[in-house]
Amino acid sequence: MSKATYKSAGVDLDVYQQSMAKLPRLMHRTFSPRVMKLDGGFAGLFQLDFQSPLFRRTYDNPVLVSCADGVGTKLKVATETGVHNTVGIDLVAMSVNDAICCGAEPLFFLDYVAMSHDDPEMLEQIVEGISEGCLLSDCALLGGETAIMPDLYAHGEYDLAGFCVAVVEQKHLITGEAIAADDVVLGLGSAGLHSNGFSLVRKIVFEIAGLKVDEPVDALEATVGEALLAPTRIYAPAVKEILNHYKVKNVVHGISHITGGGLEENLERITPNTVDIEIHPDTWPVPPVFPWLAQLGEIESDEMKRVFNMGIGLVLVVSPFYAKRINQIVEAAGFDCYEIGRVVDGTGRVMEKKS
DSSP, X not given: OOOOOTGGGTOOHHHHHHHHHTSHHHHHTTOOTTEEOOTTOSSOEEOSSOSSTTTOOXXXXXXXXXXXXXXXXXHHHHHHHTOOSHHHHHHHHHHHHHHGGGTOEEEEEEEEEEESSOOHHHHHHHHHHHHHHHHHHTOEEEEEEEEEOTTTSOTTOEEEEEEEEEEEEGGGOOOSTTOOTTXXXXXXXXXXXXXXXXXXXXXXXXXXXXXXXXXXXXXXXXEHHHHHTOOOOOOHHHXXXXXXXXXXXXXXEEEEEOOTTHHHHHHHTXXXXXXXXXXXTTSSOOOTHHHHHHHHHTOOHHHHHHHSOTTEEEEEEEOGGGHHHHHHHHXXXXXXXXXXXXXXXXXXXXEEOOO
């Protein structure tokens, strides 16, 4: 009888070391001067402030903001297509887009990758996307964990989780409490599905419609896989530009990341009980992936609006006097921006009002 080894249990430490050797360059490209090197250490080190006087923040009362999230069953589509570098961007986006809703600056990101078996090439693709997402967010990929669990995941499957830490000066914390009647609601365009509703998406596309990931879809000018794997848009650059432009005045009264629950449920999370938010649904273009899905699955309009972002990935509720300028700043940062509603006196509801 042969002696048991870790390799015979499904974990090859030699291949694992090969995987780990591919990651440092992807991490180092995201490092800022605030990252402190600790080669061979058991944790990542990050200075809250810069040592250099030129870049020093000189915080008065900093508040740390933390977020954790995953990518969900969108990973099933990545596995089916063999394309793994975009879901890493999704992973960063889901946490970073939550953190910036408080007006916070993303500082660093940690990832957790759980795999069925050692696969250096697949892991490199995944972390390449995570690294790219961190670059887009201007935060450091400070560390993470890769776990090989052959008995927990089917061969070739994996799961991702991500953790973001950000910081905001307490006097500039954005909570939604400042939202007032006459404020303007600005919507930033999404890239499509982002990372929500994929259990429904996969049921419609692969079970009901019987489509394959490599099938072209004329209405989307892409294959099924390409359309479904379009990465979540990271809005940190736009929010950073706005907050840097208005360093003294608090002109942004509320920010909402539009994920599962759609516009209504996510906006209600930041709406005070003294006002309502009226959304004008015909003020932005809906990406073609949504009507395509609705038609394929015969989904009711209300269900679509509750499950998906329907073309708006982030909402800013801003002072009406500054709305036009903020719109310009957002567009200059490379994002589509639409005036999608107004704040009126009310009781904390979000509702559609057709023009």
